[in-house]
Amino acid sequence: MTTPGRLPYPITLTGDGIILREWRDDDLDELVAMLDEPAIARWTPMPSPFGVDAGLAYLKRARLGRTGGSRIQLAVTTDGGKPLGEVLLFGVDAGLREAEIGYLVGAAHRRRGLAAGSLALLSGYARGTLRLSRLLLRIDPANTASTGVARRCGYQLTGEPPILQEGPYGPSSLDTWEQVAAGGSTRLERLRNVAARRYGGRRG
Known part of the structure; x- marks a missing residue:
């Protein structure tokens, strides 16, 4: 990363018929329509129902996170519209050179390869430009569509203990998936790092 601890802003990523761009204030109506869906609330910590006030707060948090350089949060489009x-991409650990990625696609636009294409595009940027060596996904195993996307993009289960998450539709248990660059740490070393983070200290 060119500036330690700060992610580039603004950016646009393009590839395979997908354009990832920054969120805009005039996206509010489309954002609310997309996120006000029980299936999205089931698998993510989104409020449900998701109305205009939630949309305004969401866009405000996205803008603050982007201008502050703490995360990359981009709208998925096919034409920039x-x-x-x-x-x-969030939770960057510059020392371990790792970060977490999340993705979602609105109900009317699924089964078009948008999730896999967007995940692959951002993963490639994280590796090539940000120089991150380990990328993580947290997915409920019951969310088979999302686990299928993870596999198609070269992610695999780590074997780490599940992470419990509370949402509007009850608790869920998230498995950790990873995509590791060539020459990255071994699985045993990564599990040791997990234990170190949990019980104190860290091993690089």
């Missing part, structure tokens, strides 16, 4: 989904 109407948002069809979202992909984000």
Whole structure:
């Protein structure tokens, strides 16, 4: 990363018929329509129902996170226009050179390869430009569509203990998936790092 601890802003990522762009204030109506869906609330910590006030707060948080350089949060489009989904990178650990990625696609736009294409595009940027060596996904195993996307993009289960998450539709248990660059740490070393983070200290 060119500036330690700060992610580039603004950016646009393009590839395979997908354009990932920054969120705009005039995306509000499309954002609310996309996120006000029980299936999205089931698998993410989104409020449900998701109305205009939630949308305004969401866009405000996205803007603060982007201008502050703490995360990458981009609308998924095919032409730079109407948002069809979202992909984000957050939780960057500069020391371990790792970060977490999340993604979603609106109900009307699924089964078009948008989630896999967006995940692959942001993963490639994270590796090539940000120089991150390990990328993580947290997915409920019951969310088979999302686990299928993870596999198609070269992610695999780590074997780490599940992470419990509370949402509007009850608790869920998230498995950790990873995509590791060539020459990255071994699985045993990564599990040791997990234990170190949990019980104190850290091993690089």
